[in-house]
Amino acid sequence: SSICICSLYQFGSKCYLKHQTCQFSINPCENEGQCVPNDDRVALDTFTCVCKEGFFGERCENRQTRIDIQFTDESNLPILVHLITAYESSTHLKSTILKQIKYGQNQVTILTTNTFHLGFVEFLPGDYYLIIKRENVIKSEHIQTKLLPNYRCLFINELLNETLKSFHYLHRVKFYPVLCRENQQLMCFYDEIYTCICDENRFSNCFLFDRNTTYNCDQRENPCENNEKCFLANQTCSSSIKCLCSGCFYGTKCQFTTEGFVLSLD
Numbered sequence: 240s241s242i243c244i245c246s247l248y249q250f251g252s253k254c255y256l257k258h259q260t261c262q263f264s265i266n267p268c269e270n271e272g273q274c275v276p277n278d279d280r281v282a283l284d285t286f287t288c289v290c291k292e293g294f295f296g297e298r299c300e301n302r303q304t305r306i307d308i309q310f311t312d313e314s315n316l317p318i319l320v321h322l323i324t325a326y327e328s329s330t331h332l333k334s335t336i337l338k339q340i341k342y343g344q345n346q347v348t349i350l351t352t353n354t355f356h357l358g359f360v361e362f363l364p365g366d367y368y369l370i371i372k373r374e375n376v377i378k379s380e381h382i383q384t385k386l387l388p389n390y391r392c393l394f395i396n397e398l399l400n401e402t403l404k405s406f407h408y409l410h411r412v413k414f415y416p417v418l419c420r421e422n423q424q425l426m427c428f429y430d431e432i433y434t435c436i437c438d439e440n441r442f443s444n445c446f447l448f449d450r451n452t453t454y455n456c457d458q459r460e461n462p463c464e465n466n467e468k469c470f471l472a473n474q475t476c477s478s479s480i481k482c483l484c485s486g487c488f489y490g491t492k493c494q495f496t497t498e499g500f501v502l503s504l505d
Contacts, residue, residue, distance in 0.1 A: 248276060260286045272299030295352050300377045306349040308360060308370060309385045311473040316340060316345070317483060318362055319470075322355040323448070324376070331446055335470065337481050339489075354378060357436065360386060363483075367392040369427045372436060392427035392434065415443045 248261060261267075261274035268274050268288035277285040290299035306320070320336040334355075338347045358371030368390040371382060395411075396404060398418050403411055412433075419425055420435035427436050434448035444447035461469045463482035470481055482492040 260284055260408045267298065269298050269300045270302070280308060301352070302353055303350045304377075304382070305377055306351070306358065306371070306382045307384070308347050308349070310340070310345045311386065312345070316362060318360055320349055321359040321361060322351060322353055323359070324354060325356045325359040325446070331448070337483060359392070367427070367429070369436065389424050390426055392429055393425065395428055395430040396420065398425075398428055407421070415445060419443050462492055464492050464494045465496070
């Protein structure tokens with residue numbers, strides 16, 4: 240026997256029946272979202288809104304935060320954008336977004352539904368730049384920032400003299416509060432364990448931020464091809480695995496390559 244595949248707003252064994260849901264004169268989904276009827280075997284009067292890029296929510300009523308990052312130099316390297324949400328009584332939450340800078344461009348755009356206090360750009364294999372810093376989270380906004388050299392977070396050894404470098408770690412950490420005051424242009428610095436932000440009063444606000452957890456997915460179950468590495472885009476979601484492609488590889492699993500392709504000068 241034949242099976243009928245119905246169009247979006249039809250249902251039934253012969254597709255003769257028509258959903259009344261989503262046939263309103265006014266679209267129940269906001270911001271030009273598409274109204275899609277739910278499975279008729281579940282309910283006949285419910286629907287789901289499919290949101291356009293840049294919007295989210297049950298009715299697409301919320302606008303995603305947009306971050307435009309402009310670079311001073313052209314680069315086609317991938318970057319990682321780390322967004323950190325701070326909590327007073329629990330561990331800070333970090334979400335990571337992978338972005339490839341397209342050839343000939345010096346700007347990338349990030350869209351996110353996350354609220355956050357801090358934003359870092361990481362150039363592999365380990366240069367960090369502080370691009371966003373605020374005390375209170377904002378649900379939705381448009382952030383435009385330019386990546387400047389003084390936004391780079393310095394490794395602690397770049398700030399300490401030889402005497403302080405020789406101190407035991409616990410003794411050395413006691414000098415961290417004065418580093419922001421001694422270096423007025425400094426925005427952030429880090430050591431093997433902590434990352435510290437210079438606040439408006441030039442005090443050092445330090446928190447745990449293990450940079451070695453970039454590749455924090457189980458590499459034994461690595462889905463990435465061509466020996467590329469994977470990482471968790473969200474620390475609380477084990478299924479948020481992303482592949483970081485290098486060189487001439489690309490694709491969601493780094494399965495494609497541009498090797499063997501050349502431009503003709505004819």
